[in-house]
Amino acid sequence: MVYYILVGIFSSNLLYHKKDCFPTLLRVVAVFFYCAFFYSAFIFFIHPRRGAAQFLLHRNATSRFFAPHSLSNTLSQHTKKSKGGITMKASQLTKENITPEIVDKLLFEGLDYKGETADVIIVLGSRKACDYRVPLAAKLFHEGKAPNLIFCGGKVQNTSQGEMEEYKAMLIAAEKCGIPTSAITVETHSLDTVENLQNAAKLVKKHFPNCKSIIIVTTAYHMRRAKKLAEHFFTQKIIPCPASRGSTQRNNWSMTEKGSTTALDECLKIGYYIKKGFIDDFEI
Numbered sequence: 431m432v433y434y435i436l437v438g439i440f441s442s443n444l445l446y447h448k449k450d451c452f453p454t455l456l457r458v459v460a461v462f463f464y465c466a467f468f469y470s471a472f473i474f475f476i477h478p479r480r481g482a483a484q485f486l487l488h489r490n491a492t493s494r495f496f497a498p499h500s501l502s503n504t505l506s507q508h509t510k511k512s513k514g515g516i517t518m519k520a521s522q523l524t525k526e527n528i529t530p531e532i533v534d535k536l537l538f539e540g541l542d543y544k545g546e547t548a549d550v551i552i553v554l555g556s557r558k559a560c561d562y563r564v565p566l567a568a569k570l571f572h573e574g575k576a577p578n579l580i581f582c583g584g585k586v587q588n589t590s591q592g593e594m595e596e597y598k599a600m601l602i603a604a605e606k607c608g609i610p611t612s613a614i615t616v617e618t619h620s621l622d623t624v625e626n627l628q629n630a631a632k633l634v635k636k637h638f639p640n641c642k643s644i645i646i647v648t649t650a651y652h653m654r655r656a657k658k659l660a661e662h663f664f665t666q667k668i669i670p671c672p673a674s675r676g677s678t679q680r681n682n683w684s685m686t687e688k689g690s691t692t693a694l695d696e697c698l699k700i701g702y703y704i705k706k707g708f709i710d711d712f713e714i
Contacts, residue, residue, distance in 0.1 A: 523701045
């Protein structure tokens, strides 16, 4: 809370008391941080967890703008200089050093679908997978991008099709989208992303031994982790095809407390799975 107050005082000083000493651009930036921090403070008292996520992202962004040398010193043990600036390992991410720029690069950069074809489409399960992942997979199927699909997810969820296992809800949605059941293989036991892909790898080996490439369909913010995990369990080429819907897309994740919280948690999950040995560490 002290941090909010100090930033508020500093911003107010720029806006009202020192306006002749600072360029217009800096005063505009001060307005942004003034509003953003007090909004986050308000959210913090209503939703402490979501407010904390926004606080961390705003604080880190402010530190980079107002004290870049301090940020560099903080990260000096974990980073190195490159032509693009400071780089660091994904395993070294913490709540204290994640910035909006890191979120954008880590979760979204370079993961757009480019129209490639494959042998199998794997759709990862979730509570809302039948609402937006399955329709996207159906679109790919009808466009001839792949002839076979695997639906993953044995967790019971309160889906739009009712309370049932994820794969069952996806089967109902697939029928409505015109996908023949003969084209679908189901994975019925997994409870998380690791199990989704671990079990799907066994199904590919059993049912599609000549498979050379796989399209992964999941949420946009979830795609980096899913792709990295798929590369751990599969030898085939992995093609990302993100489903961009909801409050955690590249163009809107920072606009709501839900999106900020989800994005921050996802960044930390990638680091967690690196430490567990499921993902090879990489620079961001």
